[in-house]
Amino acid sequence: MLPSSYTVTGHALLGEELDEQCVSIIVEDGIIRAIESASRAPDFWIVPAFFNAHTHCGDTVAMDCPCSGSLADLVAPPNGLKHRILAKTPRPRLVEAMHASIQTMVRSGTRGFADFREGGADGVAALYEAAAGLPIAPVIFGREGGERDADGIGISSIRDVEDVERQVAEARRTGRRVAFHAGERDAGDVDEALAYDPDLLVHCTHATDAQLRDCADRAIPIAICPRSNWILGVAATPARPPVQRMLSLGCRVYLGTDNVMFVQPDMLQEMAFLSVVYNISAEEILRAAVAGSELTGRPYFIKEGDPAKITLINPAYGNFRFSENHLATLVRRADASAIEQNVLSMR
Incomplete structure (x- = not known):
């Protein structure tokens, strides 16, 4: 379960358009306070719950x-x-x-x-x-x-x-x-x-x-x-x-x-x-x-100012690190084992 305050970096699918960007998402008290561009290698695939x-x-x-x-x-x-x-x-x-x-x-x-x-x-x-x-x-x-x-x-x-x-x-x-x-x-x-x-x-x-x-x-x-x-x-x-x-x-x-x-x-x-x-x-x-x-009343699409209802996919799972299309891989291949459950270190 995600803590109330954390920062997570990865390939995120943003907004209802599901626009894929490499970003850091800063969450405080369960709200997405900022979405900032990131240049380093992503830790996760970040998708709306x-x-x-x-x-x-x-x-x-x-x-x-x-x-x-x-x-x-x-x-x-x-x-x-x-x-x-x-x-x-x-x-x-x-x-x-x-x-x-x-x-x-x-x-x-x-x-x-x-x-x-x-x-x-x-x-x-x-x-x-x-x-x-x-x-x-x-x-x-x-x-x-x-x-x-x-x-x-x-x-x-x-x-x-x-x-x-x-x-x-x-x-x-x-x-x-x-x-x-x-x-x-x-x-x-x-x-x-x-x-x-x-x-x-x-x-x-x-x-x-x-x-x-x-x-x-x-x-x-x-x-x-x-x-x-x-x-x-x-x-x-x-x-x-x-x-x-x-x-x-x-x-x-x-x-x-x-x-x-x-x-x-x-x-x-x-x-x-x-x-x-x-x-x-x-x-x-x-x-x-x-x-x-x-x-x-509060859709889960990833936007600044909205509640952080997100799911983290660990690309180290199985063969996911070879994916050329993260969205397609998520939809067609993911199971619960691919979901990162422990992110308490991100405080």
């Missing part, structure tokens, strides 16, 4: 359990498999499991995440307990009344939830965000979700061009979860989710890992999958892996 824009951490208790059936059979409320498992899981085990998954995120360079949390107010409290003491900031979208104690409301497909209009109105009245799952198995629920002017859509796996243009025009970000889509059988080609179309139409794309029941909450793995399967540029992929931090 990742933000996992969509998780279901509670589902850790069902990790890789034997299962079959449709998407609704597995995850739809109130009686999908995951909901039945969650209902019978003792709270201490739930907290322990979520804590373990959050630690996994921290070790792989993630400093924030947005979670759809089941279980009402107690479910939200359990997630806060699980994250306590770790260098990571959760943004929680509660359900079943839990949204009143969270940052917003996380609504499953509009097909699965009754009384959506009242729930959204209540969230808006109390100044909380509204997020929807939409377009995961088909495009039929996207327009209805858009009618509520959400702060975030999750998946849009089958969204049409018209729906994506609407998201772009209204600056509604989309959190994509490609590995989950493939594992759950709602995607089988690089056309779903339509990531290339999202980017070409001007959508704001966030990257998430989705359900820990099926997918490890590791943004490095998610980035590599997006690179290999979807042929998206490394720059766009890393930007999507950081941009979800906008949900915190």
Whole structure:
């Protein structure tokens, strides 16, 4: 874990443009006070920390359990498999499991995440307990009344939830965000979700061009979860989710890992999958892996005056010192072992 005050020198990816420069970054009390040009050989690759824009951490208790059936059979409320498992899981085990998954995120360079949390107010409290003491900031979208104690409301497909209009109105009245799952198995629920002017859509796996243009025009970000889509059988080609179309139409794309029941909450793995399967540029992929931090109100892109949410890649790891393109190597090849964990000597 990084100390509050330190200086680190290396090849840094600066700003939302991810402009690579050799610099020294001076951090005091957790804030980037100065970014100065450096001439000596860099110590690290300095990249913005990742933000996992969509998780279901509670589902850790069902990790890789034997299962079959449709998407609704597995995850739809109130009686999908995951909901039945969650209902019978003792709270201490739930907290322990979520804590373990959050630690996994921290070790792989993630400093924030947005979670759809089941279980009402107690479910939200359990997630806060699980994250306590770790260098990571959760943004929680509660359900079943839990949204009143969270940052917003996380609504499953509009097909699965009754009384959506009242729930959204209540969230808006109390100044909380509204997020929807939409377009995961088909495009039929996207327009209805858009009618509520959400702060975030999750998946849009089958969204049409018209729906994506609407998201772009209204600056509604989309959190994509490609590995989950493939594992759950709602995607089988690089056309779903339509990531290339999202980017070409001007959508704001966030990257998430989705359900820990099926997918490890590791943004490095998610980035590599997006690179290999979807042929998206490394720059766009890393930007999507950081941009979800906008949900915190203080994006993690490396800029003077902003909080220092950075990840350090040690180029002495494996064969990384031979890289001719640091950004591409990070996105395609890095795992948690490449992340420098101990920088206390930099005070």
